Amino acid sequence: MEQPNSPEAAADRVLDAALMHVAFDGWTDATFRAAVLDSGVDAALAKALFPRGGLDLAIAYHRRGDTLMREALAKTDLSSMRFRDRVAHAVRLRIEAVEDREAVRRGTTLFALPLHAAEGARLIWGTADAIWDALGDASRDLNWYTKRATLSGVYSSTVLYWLGDDSLGHQATWDFLDRRIEDVMRFEKVKAQLRENPLSKAILSGPLKFMENIRKPVVPDDLPGRVMDRFRPKS
Structure with missing residues (x-):
């Protein structure tokens, strides 16, 4: 506390x-x-x-939204939802965690600047990572990256749509989000079909062999400033 x-x-x-x-x-x-x-x-x-003054305030505001999303998602019964609906619900909770749309608009403008674009991309990736972690994603291979990269695109495009959405209850935004999730599901279906197709497997055998060695990044816990983390209570 x-x-x-x-x-x-x-x-x-x-x-x-x-x-x-x-x-x-x-x-x-x-x-x-x-x-x-x-x-x-x-x-x-x-x-x-x-x-860094205002820049660090903007970063803190974005990360506060991630925290609020995780808290709201932890209180939600997801058992009756399809997995695609769980992802859409998490994205919606993340957007609804924002109380001030103008603050997000100003942040979007700030992180669109070339000087801060990398920082903005890290924040979007962090949001996607927070969503997948909250949904119990256990992937450790290439899927760890592709899931977060895909969701980063879904989340960022939905936020941009939401910033200009004046529909009642932002219903147009949630419809837009559903379409983006559906696009992702179609893409995943095509990927699965390619993996099962003998010709595709033969053509992609080299790249697939290489990609099998890709793993989720792991930060050692014995680095300066982190060595005591293992002894701290989990929040």
């Missing part, structure tokens, strides 16, 4: 205060300075928590 005087609580106060300014100033240093003043958090602490 988050302690009221912890760095995490201070970061939340700064981020909450920033949301009052993002619509006018974007995820900028001006927003960061105003948020520090409004939150009452010590300026030195705020700078340590968000060393």
Whole structure:
């Protein structure tokens, strides 16, 4: 549980205060300075928590959405859903976790800049990874990458559609999401057919042999700053 005087609580106060300014100033240093003043958090602490100012605030806001999605998904009974519906539901929960559409719009603009495009791509990948992990994905081979790459495309395109959607209850967005998921399922069906086709298997035997050696990245837990993670309680 988050302690009221912890760095995490201070970061939340700064981020909450920033949301009052993002619509006018974007995820900028001006927003960061105003948020520090409004939150009452010590300026030195705020700078340590968000060393890149507005950029780190935007990153924190995106990751807060991932956390809220995981919490909402953990409370959902998925047993009666088809797997494709579970994925669509997770994406919808992630989008609905956002309370301020203008904050997302400003973040999309920020991460579209060449300077921050790589950071934005990492955040989208992180969201896709969070969704697959929450759904119990156990893949460790090439599928670990392809699942997240495909879902990254689905999620990012759906967010862009949602930003311009004024339909009642954003129903047009959820219809769009269903179509994208259906496209993915058709693609997966074609992949499965190719794997079973003798001619395709013969042609792809070389590349497939190489791809069998691709594995999910694993970060060693004995690196500086991580060695004690194994002893910490899971949140």
